[in-house]
Amino acid sequence: MREVAVIGIGQTKIEEHWDKSLRELAGEAVLSAMADAGLDHFDALYMGNMMSGSANFQQHLGAYIADWVGQRYTEGIRLEAACSSAAAAFRTAVMAVASGEVEVAVAGAVEKMTDSPSDIITGELATAADADWERDQGISFVALNALIMRRYMHEYKWGKEAFAGFSINAHANGVNNPNARFRSPISEQDYVRAPMVADPINVMDASPLGDGAAALVLVPAEKVRSAPGQPRIRVVGSGAATDTIAVHSRQVPLWLSAAEKSARQAYAQASLRPEEIDLFEAHDAFSIMAALSLEACGFAEPGKAPLLALEGEIRPTGRIPIATMGGLKARGHPVGATGLYQLVEVVQQLRGQAGANQVPGAKIGMAQNIGGSGSNIIAHILRADE
């Protein structure tokens, strides 16, 4: 198995891009990653996307975007794993290069959802759940997460305000990220006063949708050397696991088994323990998911993640920084593209390019992308050479 390195990153700002088409958005990120890598050719494009078929009447994004960026005749495939589609694209790119089948792979991802009617988007998000046993019963994604959060509060005796820290940290970090959808800080009062979406999830617990695209360029690590201010960044761990697609099928709905398994796979490959991770781009689609991820990945005991937030340990200077560029909550959540934003941000941190949000001395970063209600989880660990 060849080692794989990331040599280029690209992203668009996340917002309502009504003036840009699906391919313009995706192309912007892919071309920007290629420019960052100093390459004008790739062999394969793995595109993460969840809902362009319904939202944009366009599937087949591998060929579509390869053609658009002038890389005709290259391999081009789309990966879909609901909200973890982008991490699936990255993992496929890693395997393609590791296998020796591909020399230069681009993992790209795009989602363009804000100019589609909201019933189409809500319906499309529901295709990540169990159509027969969840969607057809009328339960939405936020409602499923609300049930989980309510259970967590009951089980571990937390009040709702204990979750404020996740949102406050994300928004504080989003302020300094020019690509973030929301760039205003929020206070604990803002959190407590926020309108309810699905009790106990309020607006400040929920991440905003948005349009955006991100991309990374991957090559065999043996072909890359560290340069001043540009350390070689290797993919040292990759793990993927699923869980029951329906939440009600799980014996312990408060434990993200797929998060645990994917993280353990990545730790084992990287020969690392959770304590050695310098930052963790968690999938904070809802604040409860940030908490459950921290616990399943070994950063907090079950039921204790809110303490990490309350004690400031998830800030860039804390013990386990999360959402360092705003997370899903403030940077925004363009569903099928989010996993690559997380990985782009890990690379920014490992390169020392994270500006005011730089995690001091970051050498090892993890990103974890969650699809469905914890039913498909993919984790990656990246490491900067000394």
Added chain:
Amino acid sequence: MREVAVIGIGQTKIEEHWDKSLRELAGEAVLSAMADAGLDHFDALYMGNMMSGSANFQQHLGAYIADWVGQRYTEGIRLEAACSSAAAAFRTAVMAVASGEVEVAVAGAVEKMTDSPSDIITGELATAADADWERDQGISFVALNALIMRRYMHEYKWGKEAFAGFSINAHANGVNNPNARFRSPISEQDYVRAPMVADPINVMDASPLGDGAAALVLVPAEKVRSAPGQPRIRVVGSGAATDTIAVHSRQVPLWLSAAEKSARQAYAQASLRPEEIDLFEAHDAFSIMAALSLEACGFAEPGKAPLLALEGEIRPTGRIPIATMGGLKARGHPVGATGLYQLVEVVQQLRGQAGANQVPGAKIGMAQNIGGSGSNIIAHILRADE
């Protein structure tokens, strides 16, 4: 790069499966492939599918089907490349095993389309084309292929009846395949009299849609030995290439560049020439596509493929047998699953399990799956050990 072997195959009959749900269909194929392999566990499931989001209100098929077949906590990702989604799933499974990341991979694929309204299916098929420049102008897939066929007839001076051989061969082979949708032979008169769909494509040039699922189990070749009547079957070549997504962007619309490139990649990996291929499961979605594939892959000179059909060279006993179990035309074309039917059939041939359609002494088989109007083409070569 580890060598990869196929140790299990499974498929459902292709028909209108109104009595089976999406997961029942997919589960049947996956479980049957696992039983054939003698395994009760896999590490990763790569599911090819094009349109379950719109046709069945269900995406996220990796987690969905892994859960359904009782393989919770394994990796599960969906691959989409329009009509070549299934070959994309197979290629991903090959790379996953080759990279050392996965020990037992299942490539599965499913499409369930016959109980959805036909406008949804036609619209969904159009998401494989260019939404802005093809779909929005009202041109359908069959119309795009009709333009290509008309140009071929003009350029190479063939009458329409020259294409009859492709359809006659496919139907003759479908008779002996219990999983085929159509099992009646047709005559040249049937072909000539068939009602027109989009001139010059008539009903006998066009493959029927259908519901179906297929699956293959892949493991490292070093772990497999040949047994009596069950030779070890290795994946010796894999190639993938895209072309312009819109047909009008191509300088030579009669040359399938992506077919040529993917086949050449596969030949180079396998160190084989076209003459050494014993059978070729071509993507005969329309008879013109069978002709263009034969030419692009080096089995016929440009403009000469109809001769192969007229001279009987595409029959199981001919020089380059195609559609040996009925092809898309008679076995049926469950869009995102077709590529795995092709590969299952190649394995049947290499194992000597193709019954009345057995290609005598078949040791090397190629399958090629086409997505869009030639815009995404994936080729694989399988070889049975002596």
